[in-house]
Amino acid sequence: MARVIFLLVAVVSVFQALAAPLHSRAVTSPQCSQFNVYASAAIDEARLSLGSINTGNDIGNARNILQAQLSLLDANTGVTEIADSLLTSAPPAPANASATVVAGLQAALASLNQIFFLADNTTKAAVAAANASMITALDNAQQAVAANCQTTLN
Ligand SMILES: *[C@@H]1O[C@H](CO)[C@@H](O)[C@H](O)[C@H]1NC(C)=O
Numbered sequence: 001m002a003r004v005i006f007l008l009v010a011v012v013s014v015f016q017a018l019a020a021p022l023h024s025r026a027v028t029s030p031q032c033s034q035f036n037v038y039a040s041a042a043i044d045e046a047r048l049s050l051g052s053i054n055t056g057n058d059i060g061n062a063r064n065i066l067q068a069q070l071s072l073l074d075a076n077t078g079v080t081e082i083a084d085s086l087l088t089s090a091p092p093a094p095a096n097a098s099a100t101v102v103a104g105l106q107a108a109l110a111s112l113n114q115i116f117f118l119a120d121n122t123t124k125a126a127v128a129a130a131n132a133s134m135i136t137a138l139d140n141a142q143q144a145v146a147a148n149c150q151t152t153l154n
């Protein structure tokens with residue numbers, strides 16, 4: 001009997017040891033988490049604004065609009081790495097994840113500022129909305145970098 005109990009304890013210990021890494025998740029400060037949530041939401045708004053533009057109808061601006069969308073995807077990679085590490089049993093995000101967000105947004109804004117308009121139209125309104133959202137996202141990502149926000153295993 002003692003032998004059986006010993007074996008059971010040993011087996012349970014092994015399972016606990018195997019399970020432990022799966023249960024640990026990355027943590028960060030509430031402030032850092034909030035920077036990422038705000039940046040992520042604003043990136044999503046910018047994505048929706050740019051998505052409303054039909055680049056096939058706007059050949060003159062198509063390259064800059066598409067380039068801005070690609071840079072926005074780069075920024076989104078950073079916020080997603082951070083969010084995933086906090087919400088799922090994923091490893092911590094790369095140390096420079098917030099810097100990736102900043103770099104993507106700066107590139108996206110640079111592309112937006114190359115877009116030209118002859119008149120007020122729906123494209124112009126969509127670009128202005130995307131611009132405002134990206135500036136909000138950039139502000140939050142820059143604050144995260146300034147605060148040296150990291151995700152670490154708890
Ligand atoms: C983040 O680090 C990776 C790997 O070291 C590097 O390839 C990437 O350029 C860095 N990104 C930024 C924005 O610094």
Ligand SMILES: *[C@@H]1O[C@H](CO)[C@@H](O)[C@H](O)[C@H]1NC(C)=O
Nearest residue numbers: 112113115127128131132135
């Ligand atoms: C984006 O907003 C900034 C600050 O309000 C402004 O200077 C810039 O012209 C805007 N760019 C576009 C493309 O709307």
Ligand SMILES: *[C@@H]1O[C@H](CO)[C@@H](O)[C@H](O)[C@H]1NC(C)=O
Nearest residue numbers: 057058116117118119121123
């Ligand atoms: C808005 O005007 C720009 C030129 O200023 C043009 O390229 C674009 O296609 C127009 N957008 C719409 C929806 O008409």
